[in-house]
Amino acid sequence: MHITEGHLPIPIEFPRSIGHEPVGEIVALGEGVTSRKIGDRVGVPRVQASCGRCEWFLRGKPMFCAQQIGTGSGIQGGHAEYMVAYADATALLPDCLAYEQAAPVFCAGYTVWSGIRWANPKPHERIAVVGIGGLGHLALQYSKSAGFDTIAITHSNDKVELAHKLGADLVVSEGQALREAGGADVILATSNSYKASADALKGLRPDGRLMLIGSSDEPFNILSPTEFFVNRFQIIGSS
Numbered sequence: 001m002h003i004t005e006g007h008l009p010i011p012i013e014f015p016r017s018i019g020h021e022p023v024g025e026i027v028a029l030g031e032g033v034t035s036r037k038i039g040d041r042v043g044v045p046r047v048q049a050s051c052g053r054c055e056w057f058l059r060g061k062p063m064f065c066a067q068q069i070g071t072g073s074g075i076q077g078g079h080a081e082y083m084v085a086y087a088d089a090t091a092l093l094p095d096c097l098a099y100e101q102a103a104p105v106f107c108a109g110y111t112v113w114s115g116i117r118w119a120n121p122k123p124h125e126r127i128a129v130v131g132i133g134g135l136g137h138l139a140l141q142y143s144k145s146a147g148f149d150t151i152a153i154t155h156s157n158d159k160v161e162l163a164h165k166l167g168a169d170l171v172v173s174e175g176q177a178l179r180e181a182g183g184a185d186v187i188l189a190t191s192n193s194y195k196a197s198a199d200a201l202k203g204l205r206p207d208g209r210l211m212l213i214g215s216s217d218e219p220f221n222i223l224s225p226t227e228f229f230v231n232r233f234q235i236i237g238s239s
Contacts, residue, residue, distance in 0.1 A: 003073060012073055020046045020071045021107045022078025022085075023099045033087045041093040043106045044078070046071050048089035063239070104138070112139045112190065115211040115238040119186040121148060128152070128184035129168075130200045131191025131214055132159045139188045139213075140166040151184055153177075153200055178203025186211065194218040206231040211238050 002008045003018055023043040026036055036042070050057045050065035057065055069086070071077050076084065093102050112135050121127055129139040130153040143150040144167025152163035152171045163171045172178050174196075183205040189197035194216045201223060204210060212220070212235060220235075222228050 008073070016072070017076040017078075017080045017083070018072040019078035019080070019083075020073075021103045022071065022083060023093065023103045023106070024078075024083075026090075027082070030087065036087050036090060036092075040090075041095070041099075042085075042090040043093055043102050044071055044083075044085045044089055045091070045106050045110065048075060048086045104134075108135050109138050109142075111135060111213060111239065112188065113142055115139075115188055115190075115213040116142055116146070116186075118236060118238050119188070119209045119211050121186045123147070125149075125185035126151065126182070126205075127186045127188065128178055128200065128203065129188045129190060130154075130196055131189065131193070132156070132163055133190065133192075135190035135213060136188070137162070137166055139190055140168050143167065143188075144169075151178065151181065153187075153196075153203075155196075172203075175199040175202030184208065188213055190214045192216050194220045198223055201228070201233065204231070204233055207233075209234045209236055211236050213238050 003012055026038055026040045026042060029036065029038060047063050047068050047070055049069040050062035051067040054065050056062060062068060069075050126149040127143040128151040129136050132152055132154045140150055140152055140163060150168050152168035154163060155173055160171045170181055172181055178184060178200065179202050183203045185205050185208050187200050187204055187210045189200065189210055189212050191197055191214045195218065198221050201210060
């Protein structure tokens with residue numbers, strides 16, 4: 001939808017096969033490809049390649065290259081029986097991992113893991129996740145698997161049991177409840193509501209980081225600017 005309605009600042013040529021979380025079996029190899037073989041089970045990320053020469057590529061950050069080639073945007077995507085992918089962009093899948101489980105990792109899963117990495121949590125810190133949906137359910141699992149005290153923030157009573165099953169040590173309904181429970185050093189804002197994400201700031205500890213991972217058209221309003229700079233909070237974007 002974002003591509004076809006022009007919401008993304010990416011030049012798109014039509015006709016276009018979309019789909020940016022593809023997984024599948026390699027059935028043919030391009031000339032000179034030696035790192036993969038026919039029959040390999042692989043997945044493909046959103047960004048497959050860049051120009052290979054700009055400042056961002058040389059700094060190891062090809063996701064900022066203005067000429068990046070994205071799956072479903074710069075090259076045909078995965079909503080098709082067959083697709084072409086750059087060999088270097090493919091990742092081998094372990095045999096024990098089903099395609100249905102692997103596919104979301106190549107965008108939703110990496111989006112969340114990237115946010116956790118940029119938040120740079122330390123072993124003694126607590127992580128909270130606001131927005132237990134398409135990204136948030138993965139954030140809970142990653143945080144718990146990485147050994148962090150993990151808190152889920154959700155207004156939905158029907159998600160409380162699920163949040164505990166996915167690894168949440170505690171489930172609270174909003175930012176004030178998070179604060180009363182001791183707060184969090186890192187908040188992964190995976191919600192598509194910036195109102196909910198901004199409210200979660202009430203429970204951020206001093207020197208805390210709020211990672212904006214979910215996307216919204218709403219303005220992001222800091223509820224208490226004085227408290228924000230006194231406690232040395234950070235708001236960090238992570239796509």
